[in-house]
Amino acid sequence: MTLTATATDEFVAALREQSRRYHDQHPFSRRMNEGELGREQIRCWVTNRFAYQAAIPRKDAAILANCPDRQVRRRWIRRIHDHDGTADGEGGIEAWLRLGEAVGLGREEMEDQRHVVPGVRFAVDAYVTFARTRPWVEAVASSLTELFAPDLMAERLAAFERHYTWIDPQGLAYFRARLTQAPRDSAHALEVVTEHCRTPGTQAAALAALSFKCDVLWSMLDAIDRACADRQ
Numbered sequence: 591m592t593l594t595a596t597a598t599d600e601f602v603a604a605l606r607e608q609s610r611r612y613h614d615q616h617p618f619s620r621r622m623n624e625g626e627l628g629r630e631q632i633r634c635w636v637t638n639r640f641a642y643q644a645a646i647p648r649k650d651a652a653i654l655a656n657c658p659d660r661q662v663r664r665r666w667i668r669r670i671h672d673h674d675g676t677a678d679g680e681g682g683i684e685a686w687l688r689l690g691e692a693v694g695l696g697r698e699e700m701e702d703q704r705h706v707v708p709g710v711r712f713a714v715d716a717y718v719t720f721a722r723t724r725p726w727v728e729a730v731a732s733s734l735t736e737l738f739a740p741d742l743m744a745e746r747l748a749a750f751e752r753h754y755t756w757i758d759p760q761g762l763a764y765f766r767a768r769l770t771q772a773p774r775d776s777a778h779a780l781e782v783v784t785e786h787c788r789t790p791g792t793q794a795a796a797l798a799a800l801s802f803k804c805d806v807l808w809s810m811l812d813a814i815d816r817a818c819a820d821r822q
């Protein structure tokens with residue numbers, strides 16, 4: 591059974607409705623954007639979040655490995671290039687390391703992930719495992735939190751420039767790049783998901799995948815919040 595255009599609209603609306611569970615609502619995100627975090631708390635977030643950044647290309651490689659569609663692979667591979675860069679000194683992971691340096695962290699302590707707390711490790715691992723083991727379209731659906739990311743990125747950029755003036759604004763290049771990358775990536779992911787999920791069963795699976803991903807991001811912030819609570 592295939593669904594009508596109205597049913598597709600309803601499906602997209604249901605996906606977008608998951609924004610209510612996005613991590614911009616997490617108390618730690620809210621405190622960050624209100625300018626309430628101390629320097630050590632910002633450092634704690636940046637060094638823990640590096641674990642997520644480092645895992646994203648492995649997650650995307652798992653999607654590529656499971657995807658039989660050449661047209662999709664041709665576009666999806668761009669994500670790995672964006673994160674890893676195509677030469678030294680380029681890419682999102684490098685930009686995140688520079689953000690870390692701008693907040694006073696060393697590269698080595700970020701790259702070896704010595705400060706990453708168990709809850710963040712588990713959440714990141716769950717995301718990579720999901721992409722490896724679930725049908726590739728569900729893994730694509732799980733990336734759709736990026737539909738909600740640009741608003742949060744814009745708010746975060748403004749908050750950092752306003753409240754955390756001790757951070758060199760050049761260190762914020764990562765967030766600026768995501769303002770254009772995330773809408774492009776999520777538009778492609780939404781195209782793939784609406785094309786492939788045309789039955790109530792596949793649409794329910796896509797919604798569950800996006801819900802799972804909201805849980806991944808929320809759990810990460812729970813763990814970071816707890817680890818950073820008594821720092822300044």
Ligand SMILES: O=C(O)c1cc(C(=O)O)c2c(n1)C(=O)C(=O)c1cc(C(=O)O)[nH]c1-2
Binds near residue numbers: 646733734735739768
């Ligand atoms: O800082 C954030 O709030 C945030 C959220 C998300 C997201 O919504 O999954 C991503 C990112 N950042 C991000 O930087 C990023 O590269 C990214 C890739 C993906 C993904 O699922 O493929 N999500 C996100």
